[in-house]
Amino acid sequence: MSKYNFSAMPDAQGYFGEYGGQIIPPELQAVMNDIDRAYEEIRQTPEFQQELKTLFADYIGRPSPIFHARRLSNKLGGAQIFLKREDLNHTGAHKINHCLGEALLAKYMGKTKVIAETGAGQHGVALATACALVGIPCEIHMGQVDIEKEHPNVVKMKILGCDLIPVTRGTATLKDAVDSAFEEYLKDPQNFIYAIGSVVGPHPFPKMVRDFQSIIGAEAREQFLSRFNALPDYLVACVGGGCNAIGLFTAFLEDEAVQLIGVEPGGKGLDTGLHSATMTLGKPSSLHGMKCYVLETEDGEPMPVHSIASGLDYPGVGPQHCYLKDLGRAQYETATDQECLDAFMTLSRVEGIIPALESSHAVAWAIRNAPKLSPETRILVNISGRGDKDADYVANLLGL
Template sequence: MNKKSREENRDGFFGDFGGSIVPPELSDVLKDLKEAFYEIKDEEEFRDELAYLFKDYVGKPSPLYFAKSLTEEVGGAKIYLKREDLNHTGAHKINNCIGQALLARKMGKKRIIAETGAGQHGVATATACALFDMDCIVYMGEVDIKRQELNVFRMKLLGAEVRPVTAGDATLKDAVDEALKDFVQNADDTFYMLGSAVGPDPYPTMVKEFQSIIGEEARKQILEKEGKLPDYIVACVGGGSNAIGLFAPFVDDEEVNILGIEPGGKGDKPGENAAPLTYGKPGELHGFKSYVLYDDGDVVSHTHSIAAGLDYPGVGPEHSFLKDSGRANYTTANDQEALDAFHLLSEKEGIIPALESAHAIAGGMKVAAELDEDQIVIINLSGRGDKDVVQIKSLHENGNLK
């Protein structure tokens, strides 16, 4: 394990970003959660059970796959895919949910709430709750419910209650708002299983703790396969949990370039994208400080992305710190580039990626094309595209694809 990259941020800040900007009634709840997290996470019994479930339930380690055909198509560096799409439930989200469910059980919580955009976190939460016999309520924007019908059905099949959110844009930001309201009102018996590396302290650190297995595995696997570290690691960034999971164990390896791909959507104007690190500025959202998208004034902007899981106006505080410190770079892939990557990976490798992950594929291919053939790019394939096939089919039928 890369020790320095896993140092505890006990003050809840990453440079100037993070913190816990919450009302008093939530402050005490988060303080109790933080104390429990730091007390429980290193207990031998907890670590052993988590390792067992990762291996025998989630199916880890996920493979690191050399994408030979994609590499030949692109030209340039070798492209490896970290196959988090092969995890149980089809995405990286299950890593965090299993960890948080174990923590909730240790804390004696039986009612679990969550928010979801693309539905993968909702499915993973419902899965963990079914496994541990917990009540599960998932808040989901009405817009996302319509474009992610399959995942909504999966959540219900697993025993979860899906509560539609109609406020605001009826997408991920609004689902987070409703989940936080519920948490404040029912904190005594409720555990909020936040799905990304966002929110007030200790959530960004907690999510990174359980998602860092992605980078730990990838680091070990590439050394075994190639005898050296990659030149680039690439992941899509919405809130940023899959990305921080890949990035964290490589942060201290200065020879490794870190690249996050945000959703460029339809353009660079407010409301046309969901890329706060590219088009936003520092601000406060959902109880923490990070880069945030604003309109022409100081109102949080509407957002757009073809990928529901990236449709969020903020980003994890550690990504904000990595940007400002210069350790990581962030750029965008627009809707069309993500769709092109979605089809190309499907056709060349027989792997249908999630639309979120397709943004990383698009960005990773651009980088690989500029490098030499003896160089290496690892792209985090954070989820599979089963959930997006209906949406893509509709775009085809309506003539909205180039």
């Protein structure tokens, strides 16, 4: 019997332990509570469940397979590495899982526009795709720095018909895109819906996005039990906001023998200030309507953060991850930009799989740790997205 019980998380106020909640003005709390009520009502209906199930299968292409990376495992020695292939989903990443859910929710609620931020562009592409499918206008805010790094995804968003808003304020990256999108949402929260791109923000979004993403771990658990009659020894996923990781972890939270590893960006080194290691070096504070670990300046402002992966350069993290860290149920470690690049190239050339730079952080952890573990050990790495969007950037960086 597990000593953990996560079934009641979050509580009615949206808290995971001391993290989460709604740190927003009362009038906005009322809007968020309306979304929560609609979500809890709609998600129980057979019509919503059937439509989402059908789209997961016939539109996204679920279940995503688990691949045994034999050549990589043999090259490293030690543990056997398996990959959960979210990169094979329609649109190329895990983001489509919750974007379809949020777009359907917007349709059922009669909203007139869906607004969101994006970092690497995967959430933007997925949401633009989902909104095209259900016929709702879509507006995506993206930092100018990320627009220049992630050109393929920018083009896809425009082709799909979304209104792309460049954000030039601050560091012109993910945190600034969130601020910009939220300001637009506040102009008409009754008719607009903000489709948050991760398990962050005010309640109910960390819960909603987790629920939609939990299909990853539910599938993986069933696939592993069917194949090995056993569970993985380690689950490994990159963490920025943390939605792909919580999606993988959720089905295994009460399996104490399964070790949960979140890998966040060490950037150019933890001693340089050029990183996004929120869980490693941050402290409890508030950001974007929630209480969570935050990287802050001495003045208490969110710190400018850095990662080679645009989808991970965020100074906060999902509240459930913060709770899991404090509880000791999950461990959070780092991988540097260089380790990430090395992992990107290694997986590409050894297994013929080009991972997203975000996912490459998790691959880097497996490459670093597999040789230390026994051959009977099984590591399951979430390949949260494919690296098409990063190919030109990496090629220029490495002079390929």
